Amino acid sequence: MDKAGIMNNSLNTAVIVKLEPDFSEGNVSYNADGTLNRAETKSILGPHSAVASSAAFYAKVKYDARVSVGTMGPPIADFALQQAQAICDADELHLYSDRIFAGADTLATAEVLKTGISKMENGKKIDIVFSGHRASDGETGQTGPQTAWKLGYTFLGNVIDYDVDIERRLIRAKRLITLQGFYDIIEEVEAQLPVFITIDPSYKPFFRTILQRLAFVKYKKEAINRAQDYKRYLKIFNAQQLGVDLKFVGLPGSPTIVYKVEKIPKAKASRKAEIVDGSDSEQIRKVVTRIHEVLGGMIIK
Amino acid sequence: MINTPTTTSSNEGNYYQHLYVVIEHEEGKIIPVSLEMLGEARRLMDDFNKKYSSQEKVVAVVLGNNVRKLCDELILYGADAVIYAESPELQYFRNLVHTKVISQIAKDKKCVAKFSLDYDAEKFRKPRYMFFAADNIGRHLSSTVLAELESGLASDINKLVIEDLEIRHEHKTKGQPIKYNKTLEMYRPDFSGFLWTTILCLDNRNPSIERDYHPQACSIIPGVFQPLKQDTSRSGIVVDYAPILEEKDLKLRILNRKIIKSAVDFDNRKAIISFGRGIKDSPEENIKLIEELAKELDAEIGISLPVSKKPYTVSESINSRYIIPDRVIGTSGRKVMPLLYIAAGISGAMQHVMGMKESEFVIAINPDENSPIKDECDVFIKGRIEDIIPKIIKELREQKILMEIRK
Numbered sequence: 001m002d003k004a005g006i007m008n009n010s011l012n013t014a015v016i017v018k019l020e021p022d023f024s025e026g027n028v029s030y031n032a033d034g035t036l037n038r039a040e041t042k043s044i045l046g047p048h049s050a051v052a053s054s055a056a057f058y059a060k061v062k063y064d065a066r067v068s069v070g071t072m073g074p075p076i077a078d079f080a081l082q083q084a085q086a087i088c089d090a091d092e093l094h095l096y097s098d099r100i101f102a103g104a105d106t107l108a109t110a111e112v113l114k115t116g117i118s119k120m121e122n123g124k125k126i127d128i129v130f131s132g133h134r135a136s137d138g139e140t141g142q143t144g145p146q147t148a149w150k151l152g153y154t155f156l157g158n159v160i161d162y163d164v165d166i167e168r169r170l171i172r173a174k175r176l177i178t179l180q181g182f183y184d185i186i187e188e189v190e191a192q193l194p195v196f197i198t199i200d201p202s203y204k205p206f207f208r209t210i211l212q213r214l215a216f217v218k219y220k221k222e223a224i225n226r227a228q229d230y231k232r233y234l235k236i237f238n239a240q241q242l243g244v245d246l247k248f249v250g251l252p253g254s255p256t257i258v259y260k261v262e263k264i265p266k267a268k269a270s271r272k273a274e275i276v277d278g279s280d281s282e283q284i285r286k287v288v289t290r291i292h293e294v295l296g297g298m299i300i301k
Numbered sequence: 302m303i304n305t306p307t308t309t310s311s312n313e314g315n316y317y318q319h320l321y322v323v324i325e326h327e328e329g330k331i332i333p334v335s336l337e338m339l340g341e342a343r344r345l346m347d348d349f350n351k352k353y354s355s356q357e358k359v360v361a362v363v364l365g366n367n368v369r370k371l372c373d374e375l376i377l378y379g380a381d382a383v384i385y386a387e388s389p390e391l392q393y394f395r396n397l398v399h400t401k402v403i404s405q406i407a408k409d410k411k412c413v414a415k416f417s418l419d420y421d422a423e424k425f426r427k428p429r430y431m432f433f434a435a436d437n438i439g440r441h442l443s444s445t446v447l448a449e450l451e452s453g454l455a456s457d458i459n460k461l462v463i464e465d466l467e468i469r470h471e472h473k474t475k476g477q478p479i480k481y482n483k484t485l486e487m488y489r490p491d492f493s494g495f496l497w498t499t500i501l502c503l504d505n506r507n508p509s510i511e512r513d514y515h516p517q518a519c520s521i522i523p524g525v526f527q528p529l530k531q532d533t534s535r536s537g538i539v540v541d542y543a544p545i546l547e548e549k550d551l552k553l554r555i556l557n558r559k560i561i562k563s564a565v566d567f568d569n570r571k572a573i574i575s576f577g578r579g580i581k582d583s584p585e586e587n588i589k590l591i592e593e594l595a596k597e598l599d600a601e602i603g604i605s606l607p608v609s610k611k612p613y614t615v616s617e618s619i620n621s622r623y624i625i626p627d628r629v630i631g632t633s634g635r636k637v638m639p640l641l642y643i644a645a646g647i648s649g650a651m652q653h654v655m656g657m658k659e660s661e662f663v664i665a666i667n668p669d670e671n672s673p674i675k676d677e678c679d680v681f682i683k684g685r686i687e688d689i690i691p692k693i694i695k696e697l698r699e700q701k702i703l704m705e706i707r708k
Binding site for chain 1: 325327332333334393395396397400434436437438440441443444445447448449451452453454455456457466470471472473486490491492494495496497498499500501502503505507510512514523524552553554555556557558559560561562563571572581598607610611612613614625626627633636640641651658661662663664665666670673675676677678679680681682683684685688689692693696697700
């Protein structure tokens with residue numbers, strides 16, 4: 001159903017994703033010293049990006065939302081866009097790709113993504129932007145909130161559930177807060193659109209009504225079809241086409257640099273281990289006796 | 302031209318001074334990582350002031366409602382000064398309004414004038430360094446504050462050093478050697494736990510893109526640094542700050558907050574068994590073995606960070622129960638200290654060890670005697686999970702029967 005014309009009844013969403021090393025067995029390759037062998041490891045849509053895509057799909061099913069997906073990366077990052085489209089049935093895919101962007105830190109990356117998001121849906125305002133909780137390779141978790149701040153959007157982190165009141169342009173969301181040495185908290189918040197959401201890894205969308213389940217099936221099918229033909233939906237932007245200020249992107253726009261990378265030196269042995277030959281039953285028996293002692297002679301249930 | 306290193310001008314201008322530590326608290330109590338950050342800040346700035354004959358301060362920044370009493374406590378734990386912003390709007394953490402207030406404070410000259418009497422505070426632009434906690438609150442807060450302050454941020458840091466460095470960088474210095482004094486070296490372990498990356502936040506001194514990047518900021522992993530012992534002889538200044546809040550900063554309302562118990566309970570169990578990539582030859586079966594052993598010992602089950610990335614194909618029930626971030630032990634997850642810790646098929650990357658090293662008694666099961674976990678355990682059982690754990694289970698059951706008979 002086309003709801004164009006009634007501006008306030010539509011919902012425009014975007015997802016920011018990332019192409020990351022595939023950590024699954026058979027695809028990931030480690031060097032002998034335990035570090036990642038990047039050359040031998042395949043790349044896929046990051047797992048947290050996939051969760052963010054499923055959160056956007058929820059908006060598609062439930063609110064008939066439009067979905068755009070964007071990523072910054074090399075030309076092969078279009079693979080991440082294709083995989084995301086298969087999850088969220090995106091109407092539009094954006095790849096921001098330029099050699100100038102290489103080596104960007106999170107602030108310079110956020111600058112590109114902010115500019116890209118402003119070009120989605122022909123420049124119409126995006127109501128909700130989703131991103132993953134963090135990338136599984138860089139693991140900073142900074143790019144999402146920094147993009148949110150540059151967009152001037154209210155930022156909601158660690159979201160595990162959300163619903164939108166489209167008429168009133170309000171979102172209600174549940175956030176998971178875990179703090180060192182404290183209990184966990186689920187916080188329920190309400191905010192005016194637009195918002196920027198990072199999705200908690202524990203997020204799982206639920207479709208409660210029959211209508212939603214029917215829409216789910218329909219759009220899922222559409223998503224698979226679209227993803228097979230993803231290039232039709234793909235727009236590629238270089239720095240010039242995006243119109244970014246070159247001082248604020250790539251290396252020149254990055255406050256931080258990687259100064260050095262080293263192997264973490266082996267810490268001084270903090271314990272002196274007794275070596276036990278696992279094939280010797282008598283030695284295992286002694287270990288088990290030790291376990292009893294350690295656990296305070298408690299009767300093991 | 303002679304390539305003698307030139308020194309950055311911003312350092313000479315005294316525009317950037319002091320180390321600001323953003324404090325987190327919950328229900329009137331300081332979150333431990335905040336005191337850990339203060340401890341490290343104190344150590345760094347004591348050395349700094351000695352080395353550079355200066356008097357730069359460790360400044361704690363507290364936002365809240367009716368928590369002024371925390372300020373005195375922070376001084377006893379190492380702060381020279383505390384900037385305290387109070388408002389009912391700051392009762393609970395909200396990213397938008399907290400980012401606004403912290404950014405205001407970071408640029409406020411008047412605050413600086415109150416605690417740094419010997420320094421011409423008119424020159425002050427922003428802090429030299431800034432610390433945040435790498436937890437659910439500080440991670441996001443540090444990102445948005447540094448986006449507002451337009452400077453650099455390194456996340457998940459576990460080692461800090463202040464050095465005078467000579468840098469030659471394609472962009473930062475246009476290939477010329479330039480001396481960057483008082484540079485904060487920020488060390489972060491990578492996801493594998495085997496590599497350490499040092500991040501620097503440097504002003505652009507390349508004439509074509511010249512730009513100051515201060516503060517040099519980072520988020521710090523909870524549980525890494527030692528807090529100082531509370532010292533009641535310490536004194537300091539509390540500066541009250543009246544935050545300027547606009548209607549548009551209050552767009553987010555907290556409707557309710559519910560305390561929940563995590564399904565994973567590491568704190569109330571005497572034993573924890575964790576598994577890592579050593580399950581790889583038969584993941585499903587090995588996890589079931591670990592499950593069985595955990596039942597025998599009434600233990601909770603943990604995992605290593607690499608396993609949380611779901612590298613193996615296992616059944617959905619195993620997947621949703623065990624391969625979840627909540628179970629990760631280490632700097633990216635929880636810190637545990639049970640009486641008994643069994644590390645099954647875990648190599649012992651630093652990032653994992655940080656989360657379990659305070660356990661009372663540690664048993665490692667690993668076929669590789671050279672793996673770092675050997676130096677972190679009391680008993681090292683050489684062998685694979687699938688061979689060793691059934692033996693332990695069998696032995697536990699036999700000894701249990703014996704104990705029953707003896708009763």
